Amino acid sequence: xxxxxxxxxxxxxxxxxxxxxxxxxxxxxxxxxxxxxxxxxxxxxxxxxxxxxxxxxxxxxxxxxxxxxxxxxxxxxxxxxxxxxxxxxxxxxxxxxxxxxxxxxxxxxxxxx
Amino acid sequence: xxxxxxxxxxxxxxxxxxxxxxxxxxxxxxxxxxxxxxxxxxxxxxxxxxxxxxxxxxxxxxxxxxxxxxxxxxxxxxxxxxxxxxxxxxxxxxxxxxxxxxxxxxxxxx
Numbered sequence: 001x002x003x004x005x006x007x008x009x010x011x012x013x014x015x016x017x018x019x020x021x022x023x024x025x026x027x028x029x030x031x032x033x034x035x036x037x038x039x040x041x042x043x044x045x046x047x048x049x050x051x052x053x054x055x056x057x058x059x060x061x062x063x064x065x066x067x068x069x070x071x072x073x074x075x076x077x078x079x080x081x082x083x084x085x086x087x088x089x090x091x092x093x094x095x096x097x098x099x100x101x102x103x104x105x106x107x108x109x110x111x112x113x
Numbered sequence: 114x115x116x117x118x119x120x121x122x123x124x125x126x127x128x129x130x131x132x133x134x135x136x137x138x139x140x141x142x143x144x145x146x147x148x149x150x151x152x153x154x155x156x157x158x159x160x161x162x163x164x165x166x167x168x169x170x171x172x173x174x175x176x177x178x179x180x181x182x183x184x185x186x187x188x189x190x191x192x193x194x195x196x197x198x199x200x201x202x203x204x205x206x207x208x209x210x211x212x213x214x215x216x217x218x219x220x221x222x223x
Contacts, residue, residue: 006156035213042214043157043202043211101147101162102159104149105156107155107156109154
């Protein structure tokens with residue numbers, strides 16, 4: 001079945017460590033996105049990519065990095081520079097930035113110990 | 114940045130009643146709107162969308178109404194069922210990116 005797969009679903013990290021969240025899609029979508037979700041807040045955009053080898057910062061990119069080496073994959077690295085990394089992270093994709101709905105993965109919950 | 118707000122952060126309805134969830138948006142240039150449903154610990158699921166050239170769109174048990182004059186969006190769920198209990202988000206898109214509301218938590222009382 002087509003969809004977006006995020007892994008791991010749960011991740012624990014010690015302060016000072018970098019962690020990478022995986023996002024893979026088999027929908028043949030050009031655009032991919034990473035959002036952060038915190039209690040009582042709407043989804044906030046971290047990074048997005050419209051095509052392979054290109055990505056742009058969203059509203060809260062500080063402390064995060066991404067790559068887009070393949071159309072299907074858009075991993076997110078939460079670096080030690082991110083001051084408050086504990087959150088629920090959602091990856092999404094769409095056929096194009098101006099085209100249609102966002103399809104979401106099931107999310108990855110990161111907890112910093 | 115954009116502001117997308119939701120009226121009433123929580124809503125409780127009796128099973129079988131109709132539910133109405135409201136959303137206000139601020140960008141008059143937004144031309145595409147989506148309602149999402151999110152169950153606890155899961156990713157948001159698409160419910161229904163509407164473009165700015167329409168003021169009403171119906172799906173299975175759901176209807177979205179768009180009032181561009183007052184920049185207001187609503188989601189109506191008919192004959193609400195226990196499985197409808199979730200958080201509902203609206204999202205707007207003006208062509209650059211999506212902006213999401215904070216969500217309304219819907220609880221269906223059996």
